[in-house]
Amino acid sequence: MAGAYDTEQQRMIDRIKCITFREARDAGATFINRQWIADKIHRTTRFVTEWWEKSCDQCFADYSNAGPKLKLSRAAQDIIREASGHQRKSGSVVAKEIAKKQKEYVTRQTVNNYRRREGLKPFHVISRPLKSETHISDRLWLCDWLKDWTEEDFLHLAPSDEFYVWTVRKPNYQNDRIWAKSVEDIEDDERYREMVKNQACIAEHGATSLPVEHRHLIDTLLDRPTVDGRYTAAIPSQPVLLEIDKTDLDYFNKLLVESKSKTNVINLESSSTRKRDTEWIRLFEKYISKVNDSCVFMYQDHHFSTAKSNKPPTNKQFIISADAKCKFSACTCSFHAVVLSNGELIINFKGHIVHSPSEQRARPIRGIYRRSIAETLIN
Structure with missing residues (x-):
């Protein structure tokens, strides 16, 4: 055929x-x-x-021109020709422009067919080359400043009060295609990828949406004194006794009752679908941060009371205990915390706090809090 x-x-x-x-x-x-x-x-x-x-x-006989007549009016053709040589003038965009100005409703395929009929071709934009002497010196300075950073340093950058975001669109999207007969017909300003001019300000100077406690924590980390390039601090040598709020104590009692009710129940969930309850971690962090806000603790184990009664414990009985260790590489700080039924939280610290400069710049906020902070920044 x-x-x-x-x-x-x-x-x-x-x-x-x-x-x-x-x-x-x-x-x-x-x-x-x-x-x-x-x-x-x-x-x-x-x-x-x-x-x-x-x-x-x-x-x-020549039948090459046979077929339906061109649907585009003269004004619509002029709009298509005026869109040539410019970014963000895809077939869909031009079709909407024709519908808005001329009340003619055509498809993007009709626009692209007319462009090809006129000899126009789609050219992709490219990234603007940044090889001037100023840019080269700035890059060398940045490389020298970041040469001692680790991968974790880049993943835990803490934003300052002035935090702006510029959106740069990836090249070779449909809207980055420029229709023209040749590259010479495209102006220099239209050949390169466009940067969105209206940058988004996440937090303005003096009016940041970060909570006060988070700003204070970041400022404290950035201003800490160092000894031989490291930040060191002592931990309490004696057990620390704190009083738990009644609401939090009721929640611990609820977790205790639930743990006992699940003792003889077969868990039908697979390991891939089982969800981890991290609310008890958040409650522990709430009180641990009052004593030690330097370390970022990773919880290794926790235990509930094994008493046979399902009734909430009274007097001064054990409810739950937890063990955690600081995640920073050189830090040996750890603790064992016990929650009692009378609302007491007893914390025993061990080791010593030792943080490297890069770890001081790391974000001292657990993953379970970062979502709430991100929502606060967006809203």
């Missing part, structure tokens, strides 16, 4: 072949029929039926 690259010249040759084979059949070649001719010229029987009874003079 004829392919997509069929030409008018080839069609004229095949038309003449149809007429010639038909004349041969009329002369006595009875084996010739429409299907036989179609197989010989690699056309359909419909093509043979349409042409084999016509004269050769009709085979040379």
Whole structure:
């Protein structure tokens, strides 16, 4: 069958072949029929039926311009031509512009077909080269400043009061295609990727949306004194006794009752679908931060009371205990905390606080709090 690259010249040759084979059949070649001719010229029987009874003079007519008339008005064509050579002028955008200005409703494919008919081609924008002497010196300074940073340092950057975000669109999107006849027809300002001019201010100077305690914590980390490039601090040598709020104590009692009710129940959830309850970690962090706000603790284990009674404990009975260790590499600080039924929280610290400069810049906020902070920043 004829392919997509069929030409008018080839069609004229095949038309003449149809007429010639038909004349041969009329002369006595009875084996010739429409299907036989179609197989010989690699056309359909419909093509043979349409042409084999016509004269050769009709085979040379040019049918390349046959078809439906162009739907675009003169004004719509002018809008398409004016959009040539500019970014963010895709077929969809231009179609909407035509509908808004001329009240003509066309599809993006119609716009692109007209562009190709006019000889326009889509060119992709490129990233603007930044190889000036000023940019090179700035890059060298930045590389020298970051040469001692680790991968974790980059993942835990703490934003300052002035924190702006510039959105840079990735090149080669559809809106980054510029329709033009040649690259020379595109202006220099339109050849490169566009940076959004209206940057988003996450937190303005003096009016940051970060909570006061978070700002204080970040400022404290950035201003800490160091000894031989490290921050060191002592921990309480004696057990620390804190009083738990009644609401938090009721929640600990609720967790205790739930833990006992689940003792003899078969867990039907798989390990991949089982969810981890981190609310008890948040409650511990609430009180641990009052004594030690330097370390970022990773909880290793916790235990509930194994008393047989399901009733809430009274007097001074054990409810839950937890063990945690600071996640920073050189820090040996750890603690064992116990919650009692009378509302007491007893914390025993061990080790010593030792943080490197990069860890001082690390974000001292647990993952369970970062979502709430992100929502606060966005809102």
